[in-house]
Amino acid sequence: MARNILVVGELVGGQPTPTTLELVSGAAGLAAGGNVSVTLLGTGATAAAAACGGAGTAYASDDAGYDTFRAEQWLPAVEAALDQANPDLVLISQSTPGRELGPRLAHRRNTAVAMDCTSIVDEGGAFKATRPAFGGNAVATYGFATTPAMATVRAKSFEIAGGAGPSSTVALPGAGESRTNVTGHEQVVAEGLQITDASVVVSGGRGLGAAEGFEMVEALANAIGSDKAAVGASRAAVDLGWYPPSQQVGLTGKVVTPNVYFAIAISGASQHLAGCSGSKVIVAVNRDADANIFNVAKYGIVGDYKTIVPAIIEELKKG
């Protein structure tokens, strides 16, 4: 059944974010011949539409007033696109703006939103959304009783397929007044590959024994490749001051969805799993065979990380 799907896109530096491109590709796969459209708001939006391979229509406004996300300004624009696109499904990134937009948009449209989804499928003509529940210990699947169905979706839940960009662009109105005055921005300087973008995340926990243990974790990440792997940490390791809070994975840290997640000397507490259970493959190294991490790991190695990790590095070096 052909479906119309609207993606609420986001721009960084005038370019669609990777998650926007993933959602457009995912929408193209689900639309079954229906129209896929994308909203883009802010400086460079109209030009950025060309990068959204798989979308048929872009709803765009280049108004710089949208550059700083303010829900009260974005919502009328997204609703204007929604009125025209008449979607069966609205996909929004599980980003900071998306987390605010999703519930507010759903409330305005008298519908419901499934938050923090990791997959959306069409099951016999009905959309089903899957999301981790109970801190990542269970997976919940939701159906939608109202239309349009809405979901906020984690990064890397869909592959970017590319393809031709939109054949038509519809201008959205500029940003209206805002009751919020943003007085400045402070950019967190993060060097190198971010754990949220890396295809491999190598994380260390309290079982490393000391901050120096992270040298071995970093050596493993380097052996995999600095363009592919980034280093994460459990909260226990971060709280001990062994690694920066920016690298914390989990409920109160970052949610990562890499192809491969290495959990080195991490017990696998539910709050940690909340941040990594969406990984495609989890590899655990732990000296306790009963550690909870082995319940979610695809590959588990029981032993002391000080012997296991160098052995993995040696194997990687052999190519």
Ligand SMILES: Cc1cc2nc3c(=O)[nH]c(=O)nc-3n(C[C@H](O)[C@H](O)[C@H](O)COP(=O)(O)OP(=O)(O)OC[C@H]3O[C@@H](n4cnc5c(N)ncnc54)[C@H](O)[C@@H]3O)c2cc1C
């Ligand atoms: C509200 C709340 C929010 C939280 N948010 C987060 C969060 O975002 N992220 C997070 O990570 N945690 C979070 N936590 C904390 C969480 O509950 C755990 O305490 C924490 O994840 C434990 O970290 P860990 O696995 O590194 O340490 P531990 O639980 O102490 O586990 C260390 C592991 O290392 C193994 N080990 C020890 N020595 C070695 C060795 N030489 N070789 C191999 N293995 C070894 C041990 O067998 C053990 O399994 C949160 C807790 C609360 C209450």
